[in-house]
Amino acid sequence: MRLLILGAGYSGKAIARECGPDFASAHGTTRSADTFGEIRHAGAEPLVFDGSEITPALAEALREATHLVQSISPAKEGDGFLRLVDDLASVAPNLRWIGYLSTIGVYGNRNGAWVDEDADLEPVNERSRERVAAERNWRARGAGMDIPVAVLRLSGIYGPGRNAFVNLANGTARRLIKPGQIFNRIRVEDIGRFCRFLIGRDVGGVYNVTDAEPGPPQDVIEYAARLMGVPVPPDIPFETAELSPMARSFYGESKRVSNARARALGFDFLYPDYRVSLEQMWNDQSWRSVQGQIPARPKA
Numbered sequence: 001m002r003l004l005i006l007g008a009g010y011s012g013k014a015i016a017r018e019c020g021p022d023f024a025s026a027h028g029t030t031r032s033a034d035t036f037g038e039i040r041h042a043g044a045e046p047l048v049f050d051g052s053e054i055t056p057a058l059a060e061a062l063r064e065a066t067h068l069v070q071s072i073s074p075a076k077e078g079d080g081f082l083r084l085v086d087d088l089a090s091v092a093p094n095l096r097w098i099g100y101l102s103t104i105g106v107y108g109n110r111n112g113a114w115v116d117e118d119a120d121l122e123p124v125n126e127r128s129r130e131r132v133a134a135e136r137n138w139r140a141r142g143a144g145m146d147i148p149v150a151v152l153r154l155s156g157i158y159g160p161g162r163n164a165f166v167n168l169a170n171g172t173a174r175r176l177i178k179p180g181q182i183f184n185r186i187r188v189e190d191i192g193r194f195c196r197f198l199i200g201r202d203v204g205g206v207y208n209v210t211d212a213e214p215g216p217p218q219d220v221i222e223y224a225a226r227l228m229g230v231p232v233p234p235d236i237p238f239e240t241a242e243l244s245p246m247a248r249s250f251y252g253e254s255k256r257v258s259n260a261r262a263r264a265l266g267f268d269f270l271y272p273d274y275r276v277s278l279e280q281m282w283n284d285q286s287w288r289s290v291q292g293q294i295p296a297r298p299k300a
Contacts, residue, residue, distance in 0.1 A: 001096075002094075003026040003044075003068075004029075004061050004069070006071060006081055007030075007072035007073075007101075008028025008035075010157065010161075011192075013039060013044075014159070016039070018189070018193055018196050019192060022196065026044040026045065028042070028044035029049035030048060031048070032048070053084070063092065063093065063094070067097045068098050068099070076126070078134070079133075088145060089144070095147060097150070097199055098141070098150070099150045099199075100149065101154060101191075102131050102135050104153050104155050104257045105123060105128035106128050106153060107123075108123050109122075109252060109254060110255035110256075112254045112255065113255060114256045116257075125249050135206075147204075148205075149204045152194065152195070154186055154209050154210070155184035155186045155257060157188055158187065158188065159188035159189060159277075159281075160288070160289055161288065162188075163224070163278070164223075164278065168221070168228055169228075174236055175218040175222065176218065176237075176241050176243075177235045177238060178238035181238075182255065183214060183250075184214040185211050189270060189271070190270055191209055194209050197265070201265075206261075207259075208258060208261065212273060227279065
């Protein structure tokens with residue numbers, strides 16, 4: 001088996017670390033050769049893909065790939081890879097499984113109510129509408145090849161190098177208070193573990209890949225601060241906070257997202273809530289960076 005990850009960023013590298021050892025080869029794409037070292041450290045051979053063309057090296061990786069994960073965000077023009085490929089079967093003839101990394105943003109705002117994978121898709125911003133279109137496009141391509149496509153709808157991604165401890169340490173942590181605001185989160189390692197779980201079973205479908213305890217974002221900052229033994233940052237009313245348009249848009253959506261479908265398959269989340277996750281990172285002192293770590297391979 002041979003794995004190809006389109007977009008070996010934070011999540012893509014986690015997938016390479018978790019799934020790569022199961023494959024004869026693993027490749028991961030990046031827009032710049034500057035990140036080649038990080039991708040190799042994650043266990044994948046890097047390839048450049050800037051969205052403008054499929055290079056001969058990428059074309060060869062596609063011909064050999066049996067499993068493909070798409071982790072590149074779409075754009076107004078559509079999926080950055082599929083718009084270059086008219087016939088996926090011809091460029092990837094050995095493909096047996098596709099994973100597409102999407103977002104829970106496709107559900108839009110539910111004012112704190114619970115949603116699952118059967119909920120209507122009601123995206124409220126252009127980014128999420130592009131995700132809906134990309135999900136449909138990838139599922140259609142897979143159906144045309146008669147191979148399973150797994151759509152992983154991810155919540156707020158965090159883990160080593162990207163977490164509340166890092167923000168507290170560098171002075172950027174803020175406790176923005178917006179009454180009724182609820183978020184889900186997902187530890188990046190669980191994204192890799194769930195990909196491995198699905199690949200091992202040749203399973204497709206749509207899944208919320210998220211923790212089991214949605215909660216106010218300020219609670220996470222407070223819990224991390226108490227673990228670190230540092231002062232809890234003061235409350236900042238959302239109305240008066242200075243935020244980028246991107247950051248403010250995230251606060252325009254509030255919902256509780258269920259991961260029951262993934263758990264019903266028999267998958268156990270290693271980090272089912274932020275407290276378990278933060279305690280692990282603090283106790284192991286693994287919160288600063290993923291670099292240098294040897295990835296654990298607990299049974300999925």
